[in-house]
Amino acid sequence: MTRLRRVVHDAVETWRSGTQRSQQRVLGVLAVGVVLSMVVSLADYDLFPIAGFFIWLLLGLLLLRFREQVLLAGLVLVAGAISRLDQGDVVGGRVSGVVLLLLACALVVFASSRQRSGLPGPLSSALLADLRDRLNAQGRVPPLPEPWSCETAMVAAHGVGYAGDFMVADLDTEEGLLDLVLVDVVGKGVKAAPSALLLAGALGGVVGTLRGRALFDAANDFLLKQDERYSEETFATAVHVSVELATGRYTILSAGHPPALRWEPDPGEWVVDNARGLALGVMAHPELEASTGVLGPGQALLFYTDGVVEAPGTDIGDGIAWLQGVAATAYTRGRLGAARRIIRSVPRGDDDRAVLVLSRAVGRGE
Numbered sequence: 001m002t003r004l005r006r007v008v009h010d011a012v013e014t015w016r017s018g019t020q021r022s023q024q025r026v027l028g029v030l031a032v033g034v035v036l037s038m039v040v041s042l043a044d045y046d047l048f049p050i051a052g053f054f055i056w057l058l059l060g061l062l063l064l065r066f067r068e069q070v071l072l073a074g075l076v077l078v079a080g081a082i083s084r085l086d087q088g089d090v091v092g093g094r095v096s097g098v099v100l101l102l103l104a105c106a107l108v109v110f111a112s113s114r115q116r117s118g119l120p121g122p123l124s125s126a127l128l129a130d131l132r133d134r135l136n137a138q139g140r141v142p143p144l145p146e147p148w149s150c151e152t153a154m155v156a157a158h159g160v161g162y163a164g165d166f167m168v169a170d171l172d173t174e175e176g177l178l179d180l181v182l183v184d185v186v187g188k189g190v191k192a193a194p195s196a197l198l199l200a201g202a203l204g205g206v207v208g209t210l211r212g213r214a215l216f217d218a219a220n221d222f223l224l225k226q227d228e229r230y231s232e233e234t235f236a237t238a239v240h241v242s243v244e245l246a247t248g249r250y251t252i253l254s255a256g257h258p259p260a261l262r263w264e265p266d267p268g269e270w271v272v273d274n275a276r277g278l279a280l281g282v283m284a285h286p287e288l289e290a291s292t293g294v295l296g297p298g299q300a301l302l303f304y305t306d307g308v309v310e311a312p313g314t315d316i317g318d319g320i321a322w323l324q325g326v327a328a329t330a331y332t333r334g335r336l337g338a339a340r341r342i343i344r345s346v347p348r349g350d351d352d353r354a355v356l357v358l359s360r361a362v363g364r365g366e
Helices: 002-016 020-043 050-063 066-085 091-113 121-138 189-206 212-230 316-332 338-345
Strands: 148-155 165-172 177-185 236-244 249-255 261-264 269-272 291-294 300-304 353-360
Touching: 020 050, 020 066, 050 066, 050 091, 066 091, 148 165, 148 177, 148 338, 165 189, 165 353, 177 189, 177 300, 177 353, 189 212, 212 236, 212 249, 236 300, 261 316, 269 316, 300 316, 316 338, 338 353
Parallel strands: none
Antiparallel strands: 148 353, 165 177, 177 236, 236 249, 249 291, 261 269, 261 300, 300 353
C-alpha cells in the first residue's frame, strides 16, 4: 500500500512539473483509455455509449495543455464516431450523437486555448496558490523578543484571496533592527495581484539591506521601469518603519500612504503621525518626509491601507477619525488580536484592506 501511494505521489508530482514529457505521459494514459472505451463500446454499446467519451474530454481539459488537448479531442472524436456509427439504429440518431460530440470537442479545445498561462486549469490554480503563499510567507514577521509583538490582518476585495495589499518584513537579529513595509498597489483584488507579486519579490530581496529613502528609491525605480516595459501605469503607496528593538527608536517613511497612528496609553488614544510623501511609481525622486520617535513601554504603532479608511462619498479625514476611535476600543481590549478586531470592524467594501500593529508591552520594572 505504501509503495502504491508513493507511485501515485510521484506520478502527481511529475504532472505538476508541467514538462513536455509529463504531458506526453498523461496524453498516453488518456489515449489508452479512449481506445479501450471504443473497444468496449463496439462490443456492447449499452456498456459505454457515446456520452461516455465526454469524460475523456473533461479529463483532458483538467490535465493537458492546449496542444495535447487538441490531439486527445481528435482521438475522442474519431473513437466516438466509430463506436456510434457502427450501431444499427436510426441514422439520424447516430449522426446527431456524433455532431454533439464534435461540438463538445470544439468547446473543450476552445476553453483550453483560453488558458493564458499555457497550463491546464488545476496547474494554473496551483501556480497562483504557490505565488500567493510565497507572498504571504514573505510578510510574516519573525518571532520578536519580549516585550515586542507584531500582528497583521488582511482581507482581499470581494474575498478573492489575491490582493494588492502586502507586507514585507525583515529582522536583523545581530543589529537588533526590525524593518516592516506595508504596500498598497493600485487596483483591487486579482487585478492588482500581478503588480503586487512583482513588487513584493523586488522588495523582499532588498529589505533589510536597504532602508528608508534608499529602499523607496529602489522600489520607485522598479515601478517606473515596469511602466516603460508594459506601457501601463503602475504605482503604489507604501509605509516603511525601521525600529531599534533595544531602544525603541524608530523611523517612519511614508510614500502616499495614509498616516500611521501611534498609541498613547495616557490618555488612551491613537495620535496621527506626520510622515508624508508622494506615491511610488509616479515620478523620479518623489518627495518624502520621514518622522522619528521612540516607542516606549505600553506604546504601539498602527499602519493600514486606504481600504480601511476610505469609502465612496466620504472624506479620508473622517475615515481616519473613525479608525482612531475603533482602534482605541479594539486595542484597549488587549494588544493580542487587536489587528483582527480592527479589520473586522471595517464595513465591507470593494477595496483590499490591511492592518499592521507593532506594540511594545510594559516590561517588569518599567
